[in-house]
């Protein structure tokens with residue numbers, strides 16, 4: 001039931017503090033340790049020297065974020081590939097590599113066929129991170145972690161994305177713990193505990209985002225930029241926008257701007273930037289200057305102040321711990337896509353040409 005909401009997507013966006021709490025509740029124990037029933041102590045998974053993730057769409061974007069975490073926090077090399085590409089090329093499998101599939105529905109044909117394909121290739125084993133109990137991916141995988149986001153009805157995926165990221169971050173904590181990096185492991189758990197409240201706080205920016213959405217609803221093109229683990233967040237923000245508002249949106253790593261997309265910038269181009277306060281902020285500020293001097297219209301989501309320039313709009317977010325920043329920064333982009341589509345009067349829960357679960361390759 002939608003209750004007080006106009007669309008399932010809206011309900012699912014606002015539900016995220018609760019759905020994440022639920023995900024955490026399933027795996028976080030009273031003594032603040034993480035327990036995945038199917039990945040017991042010393043499971044073969046923890047002995048992997050490389051992680052290969054395959055997924056599609058929003059699930060792929062979640063995997064892309066986790067790649068930064070696996071490598072930076074758990075010192076585990078990780079690659080991510082679009083499922084349809086993974087199963088259609090000749091692969092050279094890395095030593096002691098473990099395969100993870102990521103999927104909301106567990107029925108995505110491309111991901112399923114990537115899993116089947118991988119079984120012929122000598123991976124140590126496979127794990128699916130999935131929202132649907134009893135789905136094909138769950139049945140056909142060696143191990144499974146359910147995301148417990150609850151049923152997602154809106155075609156554009158929202159709460160299952162943040163649930164996937166929550167599980168992935170817990171998985172990174174488990175690996176760090178296995179590798180005796182107890183500090184990192186504990187820190188992740190501590191910060192994850194603050195996540196539902198942080199998201200609640202960010203959702204309170206909805207009125208401001210609504211006014212911005214009204215200004216952007218007649219745009220033909222919007223560019224999204226991010227750096228580091230915020231780059232996949234920019235991709236996911238652009239995907240949400242194009243799916244439900246049919247506005248052409250593209251995401252770039254901010255560092256790529258001068259290698260091509262800068263040519264697109266003029267006074268008609270809107271650029272949305274996710275720029276939390278981290279080591280990359282100074283570089284992002286340079287990108288902002290490059291766009292300003294070409295008269296692009298900028299909207300920056302940040303917990304930082306920027307020197308005022310005429311064509312930059314700052315959407316100030318509360319202070320957010322770096323570890324959970326990607327999970328938090330997608331929230332305003334989901335809201336933005338939703339309110340833009342709403343002001344355009346689009347069929348938000350059933351975007352044209354799309355299906356919730358893509359069961360053909």
Ligand code: F6R
Pocket residue numbers: 056057058059060102103104105106107108111155156157158239240243356357358
């Ligand atoms: C985007 C969206 C799709 C799915 C993709 C994979 O909002 O919903 O891009 O993410 O089709 O679906 P799952 O996660 O069910 O494998």
